[in-house]
Amino acid sequence: MRQHRDAAREGSGAEALDAEFCRRLFGSLHRNGQRAKAEQYVRGLLSVPGRKTLRSIAARFGGASAQQSVHHFITASPWEWTPVRHALARQAQRTLAPEAWVIGSTLIPKTGPHSVGADPQPTSLGTVNGQQAVGTWLASERSAVPVDWQLRLSARWTAGPLRDRAGVPADAASSTVEECVRQAVAGLLAIGRMAPLPVVVDVAEADGVAVARHLASTGRPFAVRVSPAAPVRIDRAALPRHGDLQRTAGELAESLPRLRRQVGHGKRRTTAAAIPVVASSAGRDAMTLVAEWRPGRRTDRRLWLTGFAPSRLPAALRLTRLPEVVEQDLAEISDEVGLRDFAGRSFPGWHRHITLASIAHLIAASARPRAAARTDGHPE
Numbered sequence: 617m618r619q620h621r622d623a624a625r626e627g628s629g630a631e632a633l634d635a636e637f638c639r640r641l642f643g644s645l646h647r648n649g650q651r652a653k654a655e656q657y658v659r660g661l662l663s664v665p666g667r668k669t670l671r672s673i674a675a676r677f678g679g680a681s682a683q684q685s686v687h688h689f690i691t692a693s694p695w696e697w698t699p700v701r702h703a704l705a706r707q708a709q710r711t712l713a714p715e716a717w718v719i720g721s722t723l724i725p726k727t728g729p730h731s732v733g734a735d736p737q738p739t740s741l742g743t744v745n746g747q748q749a750v751g752t753w754l755a756s757e758r759s760a761v762p763v764d765w766q767l768r769l770s771a772r773w774t775a776g777p778l779r780d781r782a783g784v785p786a787d788a789a790s791s792t793v794e795e796c797v798r799q800a801v802a803g804l805l806a807i808g809r810m811a812p813l814p815v816v817v818d819v820a821e822a823d824g825v826a827v828a829r830h831l832a833s834t835g836r837p838f839a840v841r842v843s844p845a846a847p848v849r850i851d852r853a854a855l856p857r858h859g860d861l862q863r864t865a866g867e868l869a870e871s872l873p874r875l876r877r878q879v880g881h882g883k884r885r886t887t888a889a890a891i892p893v894v895a896s897s898a899g900r901d902a903m904t905l906v907a908e909w910r911p912g913r914r915t916d917r918r919l920w921l922t923g924f925a926p927s928r929l930p931a932a933l934r935l936t937r938l939p940e941v942v943e944q945d946l947a948e949i950s951d952e953v954g955l956r957d958f959a960g961r962s963f964p965g966w967h968r969h970i971t972l973a974s975i976a977h978l979i980a981a982s983a984r985p986r987a988a989a990r991t992d993g994h995p996e
Contacts, residue, residue: 632979633659640707641975644699653689654700654972661953661976668954668973691783691965700971702807704978705754705763709810711982712761714754716814718938719800721793721821722749722946724956732782732963733767749970750796750819752804753942757934759981760942762950762974764803766796767966784963793821798830805834814838818939825895828921832901839906839922839935844869846919851902854892854926865919868893869907876909879930886910888933890926906932949980 633655642651660673670690674683708714725746726734733747752764771790772778791799797819804815814837817827824842831838844866850858863871868891875889888908895901906920906929924932950956953976958969 632982637707641700641703643703645695650689650693650695653685653693657686657689657972658976658979661973662979664954668957669959687960690968691960691962695968697964697967697971701764701974704761704971704975705804705807706809708754708761708763708978711978712754712756712759714759714761714813715756716754716816716935716938717804718753718755718760718942719797719815719817719819720751720753720939720942721819722751722956723747724749730961731959732784732961732966733769733773735770735772747966748793748821750793750800751942752800754813755816755938755941757937757941759984760938760945761978761981762946762955762970764800765967765970765974766791766799766803767963768793768796782961782963783965788963793819794823794827797822797827801831801834805836812836814935816935816938817841824921828903829895829901832903832923837923839920839924839932841936841939842905842919842921844917844919846921848893848895848905848921851892851894853902865905865907865921866917868905869917869919876907877929879933886933888929890929890932892926893921895921904932906936908933908936945977945981949977949984950974953977953980 638651638655642654645651645654656677657673660676661668664672664676666672670687671683674686723737723739723744723746725744728734729745731747734745736743737746737748748768750766750768751762753760753762769784769788769790773782774784774788774790797817801815815831816838817840824840825846825848828838828840831840842865844864846865847862848865848868849860849862850868852858852860869889872889872891875891876887879886879888886908888906891905891907893903893905895903903921904924904926906922908918910916918936920932920936922932950973953973955970955973955977958966960966
């Protein structure tokens with residue numbers, strides 16, 4: 617089965633990697649040799665079975681000299697990944713007609729401490745050694761494609777010999793996950809010739825209220841997942857009969873059952889509430905707290921802060937389902953093309969590998985039959 621998928625990907629990849637596609641994606645690479653190696657690397661990601669390491673990709677093109685060439689191209693060749701990512705985002709918009717930007721956190725497990733950014737990472741199943749990356753995706757209800765990445769670095773990776781060994785640039789600082797989210801927002805705003813799509817953030821490690829306030833300041837439509845403990849207040853301008861004491865988002869969602877309503881129909885029917893709130897002690901930052909209880913999943917209550925008015929609850933719920941498409945395509949496509957397979961120690965190498973793996977993801981997603989929407993329970 618895996619060999620069949622690899623063969624299918626190789627064929628579709630060879631067809632998609634035509635001269636025009638390569639010109640659009642790799643036009644920022646100044647040398648013909650760099651553009652040719654970028655194309656070869658993506659072909660390797662689409663066709664090599666198993667893990668997509670520098671060695672296995674080089675073996676696809678021949679011997680020890682090829683391995684040295686591939687290693688140099690990824691870890692040491694002076695090409696910038698940001699322009700390639702911008703070109704990828706524009707191509708993804710043309711190809712897949714995305715509905716929103718989705719920002720999420722991805723854990724990349726590592727067996728040792730030597731991969732750049734690798735640290736003990738807390739998870740719901742315990743502590744795992746690995747890298748934590750914040751990805752920016754273009755997503756619709758049918759497909760999602762990663763177009764930008766922030767690698768979180770702890771203080772130990774930005775000091776002393778470890779920094780020098782990993783090639784961490786001078787302007788890269790240690791950061792929290794929330795700071796990575798803000799960098800991701802700045803990155804998507806910097807991409808030119810793109811439609812001003814809504815921004816969806818589903819990152820449990822970040823302060824959702826702070827992220828929502830930041831997005832509100834950009835003027836973009838947004839939806840940010842928040843924890844039940846997130847502090848909010850009822851917007852008394854919209855609900856004057858209620859007090860304005862600060863409550864948690866979870867308490868507020870449970871205390872106003874009269875605001876709940878059924879959205880959608882049939883298998884897509886769900887219970888949700890849209891509660892006008894303010895997300896600051898000064899009474900500013902008017903937003904809507906969206907709470908959803910899915911049929912048969914009473915414990916799976918989800919809470920979001922959004923800039924949509926309460927009357928636009930179905931549109932807000934449509935956005936909040938997109939992270940599920942990202943999660944599914946990360947497993948079904950990204951992992952198949954080796955997005956998490958880079959084993960090197962180099963910061964530039966990590967960024968270049970994940971950029972080219974994101975291009976391979978776009979090719980694989982574009983070749984996939986356009987099935988019906990996969991967001992179970994999608995409100996209409």
